[in-house]
Amino acid sequence: MVKLNVNPTRMELATLKAKLSTANRGHKLLKDKQDELMRQFILLIRRNNELRAEVETKLTKAMQSFVMAKALLNEKFIEELVAIPPRSVSLDLYEKNIMSVKVPVMNFKYDDNEDSEELVYGYLNSNSELDTSIEQMADVLKQLLELSEIEKTCQLMADEIEKTRRRVNALEYMTIPRYEETIYFIQMKLDESERAAITRLMKVKDMG
Amino acid sequence: MAHKIGVVGDKDSILPFKMLGFDVFFASEAKEARTTIDRLATENYGIIYLTEPLGKLIPDTIKRYDEEISPAIILIPNHLGSLDIGKKRIQENVEKAVGQNIL
Numbered sequence A: 001m002v003k004l005n006v007n008p009t010r011m012e013l014a015t016l017k018a019k020l021s022t023a024n025r026g027h028k029l030l031k032d033k034q035d036e037l038m039r040q041f042i043l044l045i046r047r048n049n050e051l052r053a054e055v056e057t058k059l060t061k062a063m064q065s066f067v068m069a070k071a072l073l074n075e076k077f078i079e080e081l082v083a084i085p086p087r088s089v090s091l092d093l094y095e096k097n098i099m100s101v102k103v104p105v106m107n108f109k110y111d112d113n114e115d116s117e118e119l120v121y122g123y124l125n126s127n128s129e130l131d132t133s134i135e136q137m138a139d140v141l142k143q144l145l146e147l148s149e150i151e152k153t154c155q156l157m158a159d160e161i162e163k164t165r166r167r168v169n170a171l172e173y174m175t176i177p178r179y180e181e182t183i184y185f186i187q188m189k190l191d192e193s194e195r196a197a198i199t200r201l202m203k204v205k206d207m208g
Numbered sequence B: 001m002a003h004k005i006g007v008v009g010d011k012d013s014i015l016p017f018k019m020l021g022f023d024v025f026f027a028s029e030a031k032e033a034r035t036t037i038d039r040l041a042t043e044n045y046g047i048i049y050l051t052e053p054l055g056k057l058i059p060d061t062i063k064r065y066d067e068e069i070s071p072a073i074i075l076i077p078n079h080l081g082s083l084d085i086g087k088k089r090i091q092e093n094v095e096k097a098v099g100q101n102i103l
Helices: A010-072 A075-083 A128-207 B011-020 B030-042 B052-057 B059-066 B085-098
Strands: A089-098 A101-110 B002-009 B023-026 B045-051 B072-076
Touching (some): A075 B011, A089 B045, A128 B085, B030 B052, B052 B059, B052 B072, B059 B072
Parallel strands (some): B002 B023
Antiparallel strands (some): A089 A101
């Protein structure tokens, strides 16, 4: 490892020692942060994976039955049907701090009244595929929303973990060894010059 | 703060989302999808669902919003089935964070 290009003086030694202790403390803190982030990430990512698999199959099914329903009906009817959505979902989004990573927390409000939750449409302009499709969509909604929150969180955490890991490694394998080596070098140089001074003094004394 | 939820994709697949109360935007080309997403991002949309075939065409647009806390762009399959891009993105995250695929 290359040592830093500094003069071997006492002042430099003191500064370097201070820097080394800061670097060590930073390394420990970052390492702890990384471990905790990793622990939380692994918990989340497993859930993420399961949820996505589930949501994907359910959504595809719902969409397929909708396409089927749409093929059997006049397109105008369908458009009329969905023109005014019977329910609405509103989203409250605020930030949560997980180990200094800002992640979104999503709160959903479904304001469908219990009585009229069913989409009202006539028998004439609809078919049973449409019923199934709507049922399946409503069924998957909750999971879809949960997936959104978890997936975004995982995304942000993965970025942060990568960054933290780089920092930890840079400190562990570059900064700290460099400081240590330079401190050792200065120490040796100072000791050497001290010995030189003593020898010189003894020689001078002998001459007299 | 109240945010809205948008869906971008081909008409056949995303029309049913309208019944759930989401805002639906049709797009069939990459350019259309890109401008729609950029517009929605400035218009206080918290989640944007994007169908995978379109997501495949505009990976850099998705990446741009990855680092931001909102909007969350979530890939969904369309009626032709999943292209596994969403799954691949999860795997990429795992690899990025852990160093290898542990799932």
